[in-house]
Each structure stands twice: as structure tokens, then as C-alpha cells.
Amino acid sequence: MISTLEKEITFRFLKARKKDGFLNVITIFSFIGISLGVAVLIIVMSVMNGFRTELINKIVGFNAHITVKPYEKFINHNESKNNTLNIISENLILSNSSEAIILKENNSKGVLLRGYLENDFSKLKLTNNKNFTGKTKKIENNFISIGRELSFNMDLDIGDDITIMSSSGVETIIGNLPKQKTFTIASIFESGLADFDNHIIFLNLKTLEEFSNLSEEDRNLEIYLKNPQDIENKKQIVQNFFPNDFIYTWADMNKSLFSALKVERNVMFIILSLIIIVAAFNIISGLTILVKNKTKDIAILKSIGVLNNSIIKIFFLVGIIIGTTATFFGILIGVTFSYYVENIREFISTTFDLTLFPEEIYFLSTMPSEINISAIILISICSIFITILVSIFPALKAAKLDPIKSLKYE
Secondary structure, eight states: OOOHHHHHHHHHHHSOOGGGHHHHHHHHHHHHHHHHHHHHHHHHHHHHHHHHHHHHHHHHHHSOSEEEEOSSSOOOHHHHOOHHHHHHEEEEEEEEEEEEEEEETTEEEEEEEEEEOTTTGGGSGGGGSTTOEESOSOOOTTEEEEEHHHHHHTTOOTTOEEEEEEEEEEEETTEEEEEEEEEEEEEEEOOSOHHHHHHEEEEEHHHHHHHTTOOGGGOEEEEEESOOSSHHHHHHHHHHHSTTSEEEEHHHHTHHHHHHHHHHHHHHHHHHHHHHHHHHHHHHHHHHHHHHHTHHHHHHHHHTTOOHHHHHHHHHHHHHHHHHHHHHHHHHHHHHHHHTHHHHHHHHHHHHTOOSSOHHHHOOSSOOOOOOHHHHHHHHHHHHHHHHHHHHHHHHHHHTOOHHHHHHTO
16 A cells, blocks of 8 residues: 555655756656657557458458358258348348450450349449449349449440450350350449459349359359358358358458558557657656655655655656556547547648548548557556556665665765
8 A cells, every 4th residue: 555655755756846857858758758659559550440440341342241152052042041140141142253354446354253133232332332323233134333443444434335255155166266245334333442443343143144154053152241240150150051162251362461461550569669668768767867866855764764665665656657647648649639530631631732641542532540449458558567667676776775875975
């Protein structure tokens, strides 16, 4: 326990005096350093979490949470709608895909054709965002939906006709020739991921299967979950229902990308934590100078019977109060900036005519930020723990002072 006397002496030592000018400068720099370190760490982690969430949303807008690829027999859509799958899934959609080539005058491009049933296409997230354009969200017969990036690169628009050459062939008297078919563009989507928007074309499932010589046995079952959290357990539930089929999640398809993001986030955490550590070590300097300046006071306290444990507590408390106050001040700054990061970006861009977040590079119109409470708690604990560690040495040094020698040389 901390006594009233220890508290009073601690707060007295914290008060600034004119002759302690250099000590006050070190204390202020320690306080600012820890506050800024904590604030910057929270802001960076929040923005990186926001980027990750936005990226996941865009990828899931294109890919199902879980996909079932048949090995032995085709997937019966009605049979798949059992109670277990209905509980965890929001939508169960059949799909198929094949490779093809777009032909336009002297220009050609390889694409991936993805087929959905007429009404299932409208269930995809990308058809429900503000960037989706077209008179209908259905894909019927010879109508297709292309990405905005592809429409720019190939100079295509809604209502245009394009010729697509299938990777599968058709037997003729002169041999096997690739199939060609003319389709009309019914809609243009924009996922925000240029690679997807430039290489994927959606069309009617039955039209695709006829055009690419595919059968119902090749169809995949796409499962869109009500709650995508804990996806590995959900994957196991689906695997139990389809034991002989290949099951994969959107995370499996993008494992390398998210592994890289995780490594980058951890590296950023370590680098920015060094700012807090450097600032915290200034507390050692500050407390050491404080011990030097308070040598006479420490000697007097010891001579009137104050124990070494109390001296340790006093200087220990000084360091902890500085570090803890700076940490919470940094949390306040960090959370405020993270919450209003888009407003701040917009203000800087407008005031100084700077493009801090070019949409054509990041494919996001706003700067995302996601405040993670557990991350803030972790940062706070680390900051306070570092402060506690660096406060130990000066506190022990103060306790070891000999009162007789100290008063003798004063």
C-alpha cells in the first residue's frame, strides 16, 4: 500500500521548480515522446486494420466465403439446403467458370468467364454498390456484365456487342475450331480491385456451360455466410457435409496476400514501439537527475526514519505517473485522429491542394480506419509496462543513497 506521506512527497517531486529547468525539459520530452508514440501506433494500426477490412469486403464481393468444388458427383442445389447449412449461410449459389478471349477489331484479351443463374447474380455484393451501372442486375441469355477497368481498356460501354472466343472447340469438317459468340454488355461493375475488374466477365450459367462445353457436374457451390467470423470452423461444418469434395475459403485463395499484410502490420508495430521505448528511456535520465537534485531531501527523509521501501515507492510512482499519464494522453490523441482520419485527410487535401490518398492507386475513395479496442489495450499495457521497467533503476538508486554522506557534501 502507498501511504499518505509517500503520495504527498511524490506529487511534490513532480511539481516544477525554476532550478529544475533541465529536468523539466527531459520530463516534457519523455511525456511528449510516449504520447506521440502511443498515438501514432494507434493511428497506424487503425488505418491498417481499416485497409484490411476494406480489402476483405472487396474480395468477398467477388468470391464466396466458402466454395465447394465437386470431385465425384455434381452438387444438388436442393439437397445442399439442409438445416445445418441454412443456419450458417445467407446465400447458396451455384456457379461455373472457364477461360476465354475477347476479340475486338485488332485487340484481344484473355478473361475468365463466371456463370450464375439468372437471379443469383443480383445476390453478389458488387451488384449492390453505388458503382454498379446497368438497367438490370440479372444476366440473361446473351447478355454479360464486365468490369469498369476492362471497359476502359477495351473502350466498351453498356449496349456494345463483343465477340468472345471460348477455350473449348467445336468439331467441323476441317477439324476442331474454337467457338465464337457475340454477347451484349448489359451492365458494368466496379469492385475496386483492378485485377478482378480487368479480367472477369459474368454471364448466364446455362449460356456459359453451353458455350464452354461444361456440364452440371462441373458446377461449384458458393456459400455466403451470415457471419464470416471463425471461418475455419464453418469450413469444417461444410467439409463434414461434403466429405468427398474440395472445400476452400476466400482466405485460402488469398493466403499469401494476407500473410504479407500480417507481417507488415507486425513490423510496423515493432518499429513504432521503438519510439515509445526511446521516449520511456528518457524517464531514466529524468529520474536519475531528479534523484541527484533531491539528494538532500532523500537524506532528510531517511534521517527522520523513512524506510528504503518508501523511497523506492516515491520515485517509482513519479516514473509511473509520467508514463501512465502520457500513455492515456496518447490514447486520446490516437483514437480521436483515427476516428476523424478521413475528415483530416480531406481538410489537408482541400487546404493545401495535396492528394494524400489517390483513388486510382488505392482503389478506395476514402481513407479507412477501424479502431480495435483489444489493440489499444495491448498498446497501453506495453507502454505502461515499459515505463514500469525503466522506473526501477532510478528508484533503487535513490534508496541506496547514504544520508550521512549526502548531507555532508551538501
